[in-house]
Amino acid sequence: MAKNIQSLERAAAMLRLLAGGERRLGLSDIASSLGLAKGTAHGILRTLQLEGFVEQDAASGRYQLGAELLRLGNSYLDVHELRARALVWTDDLARSSGESVHLGVLHQHGVLIVHHVFRPDDSRQVLEVGAMQPLHSTALGKVLSAYDPVAHSEVMEAERRSFTGRTVTEADAFESMLDLIRAQGWAADAEETWEGVAAVAAPVHDRRRMPVGAVAVTGAVERVAPGGTLRPELIAAVRDCARAVSRDLGAGRF
């Protein structure tokens, strides 16, 4: 690990200090609590204040946590909110594609399935909500690895197991696959996780363009990729669906 940046460490310590115990603190309290010179502490506080992370009370001159920090803290996307917004679009995707649809998010070094729409053929199927899928071999996992920096570092550090003869495990090959995914805007899994199963996935973004999840169509390889080629209309449908969900998240009802 490279050398840490001291001023960022100090800024983090200040935010922690302001978050705990007394809500408002004066400059000298902050400086002495952290063992800093007043001038150093003031410089950091001023920067944090400009970024909106810290506010200064006009009357007392004391410092407290800023609104920007609260906004950041509140803006994580609840996965159940994500499902509620995706419901209509994923139903439509399952209907138009004739295959099952999954919505996944990054969770504990894998993909957590938060929503599953059955393949519309009246066959017996089991709801897979709550199941985990690997990051490095599934279409959902690869999309998350390509777009979410946290998923990316997790997948690169983890052991990438070989599930079938087609699983890409070697680091360089995996990285160039992610480059391709980022360039084309979607990922595929052609029997890389399960024999006989293929999938196409595309990223879902929130209003600040953060990748919050991925949506995938999954089915028998003979239907999804007949003759070894992914059906282009399937790719288009998955990307349309992901864009529609992203647009709904951007609209922000709350």
Next chain:
Amino acid sequence: MTDAHTTGTHGTGPFIAAIDQGTTSSRCIVFDKDGRIVSVDQKEHEQIFPKPGWVEHDATEIWENVQEVVAGAIVKAGITSADVKAIGITNQRETTLLWDKNTGEPVHNALVWQDTRTDALCKELGRNVGQDRFRRETGLPLASYFAGPKVRWLLDNVEGLRERAERGDILFGTMDSWVIWNLTGGTDGGVHVTDVTNASRTLLMNLHRMEWDEKILSSIGIPAEVLPEIRSSAEVYGNAKGGILDGVPVASALGDQQAALFGQTCFAEGEAKSTYGTGTFMLMNTGGTPVNSYNGLLTTVGYQIGDKPPVYALEGSIAVTGSLVQWMRDQMGLIKSAAEIETLASSVEDNGGAYFVPAFSGLFAPYWRPDARGVITGLTRYVTKAHIARAVLEATAWQTREISDAMTKDSGVELTALKVDGGMTSNNLLMQTLADFLDAPVVRPMVAETTCLGAAYAAGLAVGFWPDTDALRANWRRAAEWTPRMDADTRAREYKSWLKAVERTMGWVEDEES
């Protein structure tokens, strides 16, 4: 505000247009032959509250909105009247309107189903018998929701109206009648009809004969001249005259909950659907016989297709379901959005011993105890807000179980599976809990808009767009299914605790206050 969207891929037609004249908005959805949505347009209308407990709609505004959303949906679909084979209607039930047949002008705002101004009148009409005075004939208790007493109120309170009505100048209708009369020409030959499902919510129709009941009409004081003709739910009432759909047959009418039953293709006896919104409405198909309820349910007409015999249903409603989650968000501030209730509830394994009975305005079916008020019980030091969130979701599931039990008692038919729709179906934990408590599979269909779909299906059947109900069943697609995972002992123990909690709500309001 008008909003509309079109979905990408659909067939090339022909199509069916369904109009949903609802409590807060009017919508039009265009469906293709597979029952898929082609386009939607929607517009809200004003809610008028002249006094506490009074709720009215401006019927002229509603008719204007209906014309606008129909045009909107047709334009967005990129089609013309030639591509539309029929128009289907579904509507907010029981909302009551009287209008002048010569001018087409409403004589008063429509009295909305939620309006309670006829409470006292209903008590008076019950005389020495009470609220079940007309139950044998109509399947309904005397309650302020239903249309009959609202008509009487208007005749009593709008000056000179009774005389005009007796002269034959005034027409009565629920919103289906108003929309159909206007669609088919209004003052220029509009047809004055209603369907059996809407008529079954007036307290004026004899359920066994499907005719207006003369005895009840004279008891409530309503001249027969104002009444529409009762027709089946799926037949051509007339053709649209003027407007963007000029010449297209108007071919179905169903009350909204019955339309959802139809859209969910609950065509066999014992099949049931439950719609989870602010409140919840559960209907079970009871086949060709009206089943009397001794457990606080309503007996109603499910649907009637053309000259086939009518199909009946039992109905149970839960006043507080989605609105309890809203209460947790808005009044308690425990969650920031409705969807977060699941996040909070999922953070614990069980309810921690806590039970929440949201009898905010008394207990409804199957208890009917206005003296009850809400309780949270079983509290210990151990209970957290997450346990309460879980108890909130369980409350909806237990109340569904109680309605389902009442339906089984009344009909003798066990629930085999429950088809669900409405906003709360996106809550996975709730749906699993529902399957666990009912000990039956819970199934969500792929089209969430089952109300409009039901109206479209009925209209399509009437004009031969679809050959029969089997073809409609073939269109039905399972999007998700939750199967029971709870063991019988746990279920029995938890149900017992829930029933104990329900007991704790009763008798809270003293006589004078209720």
